[in-house]
Amino acid sequence: NDEKLQVAIDGPASAGKSTVAKLVAAKFSYVYCDTGAMYRSTTLKALRNGYKLDDEASILKMLANTEITFKPGEKQQKVFVDGEEVTNDIRQENVTNNVSTVASLSGVRKELVNRQQQIAAAGGIVMDGRDIGTTVLPDAKVKIFLIASVDERAERRFKDNAEKGIHVPLEKLKQEIEERDYKDSHRKVSPLTKADDAKEIDTTSMSIEDVVNAISNEIVKKQSV
Ligand code: CDP
Numbered sequence: 001n002d003e004k005l006q007v008a009i010d011g012p013a014s015a016g017k018s019t020v021a022k023l024v025a026a027k028f029s030y031v032y033c034d035t036g037a038m039y040r041s042t043t044l045k046a047l048r049n050g051y052k053l054d055d056e057a058s059i060l061k062m063l064a065n066t067e068i069t070f071k072p073g074e075k076q077q078k079v080f081v082d083g084e085e086v087t088n089d090i091r092q093e094n095v096t097n098n099v100s101t102v103a104s105l106s107g108v109r110k111e112l113v114n115r116q117q118q119i120a121a122a123g124g125i126v127m128d129g130r131d132i133g134t135t136v137l138p139d140a141k142v143k144i145f146l147i148a149s150v151d152e153r154a155e156r157r158f159k160d161n162a163e164k165g166i167h168v169p170l171e172k173l174k175q176e177i178e179e180r181d182y183k184d185s186h187r188k189v190s191p192l193t194k195a196d197d198a199k200e201i202d203t204t205s206m207s208i209e210d211v212v213n214a215i216s217n218e219i220v221k222k223q224s225v
């Protein structure tokens, strides 16, 4: 039985969601959708336009005329805004430290959730974010909530940065992660929270391969039901 399922992966910053989601999607030949990249792309364009990030009216008008697309890439998926590649730009510090503000705007969430549901409609999807299991794909057959200690997550980000030649002190990364988690968990509209029917996996001392295998087992289990 190789029924194409919807796989929802949520969790706090740097828990490993996008890394494992991409690998799981490849393993099952599913489509992978990084919803965080959509919030980041919206934030990048708003910053470039010089909008205040609480100016929801301007950001919504902008978003209505903004195309966000993905293309498969070697190490990570490539992200395009209005045809321009922004894969690296959306990971920069000023986007990272402002994205939670934009993601708390209810109109922005409504529009992006709509787009995400359209992407998922084809079936056979792995989608990662904060509200996938609770809001975007509430009927997903496989729901995973990935967590890891904040020290481990800061170290993972530190290593990612080092590979890119970026140096932000570990303590600062830890503080930024904690602040973003707090904002994401306390916003009014679809905050980060584990869906009741999600399986929580603590990845603190797991390898990427271990996590991919654990999620794959969940998929295979549900395929045979
Ligand atoms: O990869 P990282 O954990 O840094 O974050 P991300 O998945 O790229 O998401 C960036 C930000 O977008 C999050 O901190 C949330 O504020 C927002 N987001 C969201 O609100 N809902 C989602 N489904 C995905 C991301």
Ligand code: CDP
Pocket: 011, 012, 013, 014, 015, 016, 017, 018, 019, 020, 156, 157, 160, 203, 206, 207, 208, 209, 211
């Ligand atoms: O998407 P999210 O912000 O949750 O995490 P990510 O962007 O996938 O980053 C996680 C980082 O931790 C990557 O550099 C992974 O190589 C590393 N990592 C992991 O994802 N899972 C583990 N079990 C161990 C390390």
